[in-house]
Amino acid sequence: MNESTFPEQKVVVLDFGAQYGQLIARRVRDLGVFSTIAPCDIPAEELADMKPSAIILSGGPASVYAEDAPTIDPAVLELGVPVLGFCYGHQVIAVTLGGRVGHTEKGEYGHADITRCDGGTSKLFGSTPSQQQVWMSHRDAVIQVPEGFRVTSQTAICPVASMECPDRNLYSTQFHPEVRHTPYGQDLLGNFLFNICGLQPNWTMEGIIEDSVRAIQEQVGDSRVILGLSGGVDSSVVAALCARAIGSRLTCVFVNHGLLRKNEPEEVEEVFTKQFDVDFVHVHAEERYAGLLAGVVDPEEKRRIIGTQFWNEFFAVAQDIAEDGRPVQFMAQGTIYPDIIESGARKTGGKASTIKSHHNLIPFPEGVHFDLIEPLDHFFKDEVRALGTALGLPDYIVHRQPFPGPGLAIRIIGDVTPEKLEILKNADAIIREELDAYNAKLFEETGERNSEHSCWQYFAVLPDIKSVGVMGDERTYQRPIILRAVESSDAMTADWAKLPYEVLARVSGRIVAEVPGVNRVLYDITSKPPATIEWE
Structure with missing residues (x-):
């Protein structure tokens, strides 16, 4: 918008x-x-x-x-x-x-x-x-x-x-x-x-959908559009809006950079090829990203590399599906208001400092250009979820956890290697399994999705350190895993989740027992602010 x-x-x-x-x-x-x-x-x-x-x-x-x-x-x-x-x-x-x-x-x-x-x-x-x-x-x-x-x-x-x-x-x-x-x-x-002021409370989901669809139609005309699809709620809502606005002229492009959560590429493809009537392109770019990120430790450099390569991957698809030799001009993406604010208020023109760069706000590389469609760029996360519900998206997509575009690269502190990725994917899968079950139990007991003690987002972080431990009467020198779980509604502020000790104990016990290379689990109890939800 x-x-x-x-x-x-x-x-x-x-x-x-x-x-x-x-x-x-x-x-x-x-x-x-x-x-x-x-x-x-x-x-x-x-x-x-x-x-x-x-x-x-x-x-x-x-x-x-x-x-x-x-x-x-x-x-x-x-x-x-x-x-x-x-x-x-x-x-x-x-x-x-x-x-x-x-x-x-x-x-x-x-x-x-x-x-x-x-x-x-x-x-x-x-x-x-x-x-x-x-x-x-x-x-x-x-x-x-x-x-x-x-x-x-x-x-x-x-x-x-x-x-x-x-x-x-x-x-x-x-x-x-x-x-x-x-x-x-x-x-x-x-x-x-x-x-x-004599105003009326008319900022409603129905009106938002009508305005957004009309705006997309006016911007695009009879042109085709590609959409950067991650499978998360933001890009899924944009997909639903664009599909309603332009129908079959939409192509959803899923770029697999190899930095996704365990089994996530398969899940995204399953959802968007079998349950949605959209043109879906799965780009396997794992090797290209591994080469570009080799030895890179600075988080902003990681974000820049990943974001820039995203543009290159999308532009390659735009050329592949070109009509009359002209690449697709328009690209839609799920930029939301907190992304803009944390990236230095690019569009608001405000006084905010850059907290972290967002991959979908990285400038175009030389030779690449799209006219961007960003219908959610003035929406907060909870508004996006409400919009998804109003559009009829399935509940499991609407309430899917936020996941950063740069993926696990910014949850690995230091350089990204195959060994670290394997450790983090397996530890993160355990955390999600246990806290999914915890949230489901709370929902069953309270009937509220965001009850007092439920978690809004939870994941694993792999720091660039090792610590001494003991397993089977032998000394170990292995990596710790940091558990991050927060309560929030819009990602602008967040508080650490007050998880029961038995849940923390179960998560810790499983990670140490099931993930080779890990001998310690830590829990981040810092709110936003002063911290951010992500570590990098």
Whole structure:
């Protein structure tokens, strides 16, 4: 979905480098309104061209008085569009319009209690309690509101916990309504969207499918399309959308780079040749990838090599199925919003740093070009799953675990060798078998796929170290396996899964007993952030 296909009703989140920037967009969508992220310094004229129904200013780590502090085009506040600012965005509104921000004696970090002082008339607060708990993260604070504004809440430390100017449709809070730690935060967002902006909760799966299919048809015309298919939920949903849009003019290309999980190539081919009416091409590129990756240890270099070779493999297929001597022009792929954000906000234009490069965002190599079709590039993972269900995809595909395009290459720390691949594939298969059974048992007991203790993603990592052990009264010096299991919904944040000891013991016992070359199993108990879900 590109900007030309955005829904008519949309909220634009201006990103000041916030920890919670993407979360704001998610919370808006949770309320049934489409949202997208744009850089905080976007010119007002360019922002107006996006035809926003509302604008939200995110928080950010800077001080508004710092020399290089991010700010907004002042004309943004004059567009006549309702604006809501959080934390840093609250302070930017104040200083832009003539208010003042200063240091408080104490910072507020974490839970805080606010008291409304609006006399019950604030549309933003609506019927929420006069005293309520919020989540703060600041030391600077607004100490003088701009002309025309009134203070609507305070804390013992913060004199302006929120302010508003209803005549100009400008609202802001020092606290973060978008986080779950602000119990009435979603009520405030709903009040802003529906009572102040007059929007409707019409961001629905049915409407998304119609818009996406229409956009694909308009982009492609009567041309053919190849699709980079991995068998995961993202590319499978794109396949379903493209099949609905262009039918038999779609060719699904599965590139087997030899870095997939145990038995996975056979499973993908089985599903897409026997259960789906699509033109399916299985490219065996195992030897080519093994040669390219030999001796490579840097994870970003691995991603670059794998991503670049993907383009070459797809282009070779495009030439093989060319009509009238012309290679297929269009290629569809399952790029989703977190991919773009973690790769440095290529499309959002935001302030995000590059966390890791995604294989499907690697530039084209020389001599290769496709016009890309990326209908999911503004969707979060749980939205993609909901879309898959609405499209009628089987449950086992919709809820299939995420798997990185570079495959096991980025779950092997150091160089990739046949020996390491064999160890990791076998250990990973045991982990998936045991935790599949654990999740299935929870689902049977609770009836909820994402119950409190279920795992969202789980896999093995092979570090580039060895450790001493003892087996059969003999000393061993072999490799450890790291178990990674997390709870998440959208891949933007994740917590480590609190697995029962008996499950961990069973996984560890089986790996050490059944996988030659392994004598130790470790469990990663780090959340995202500060870690990422993957190790490389």
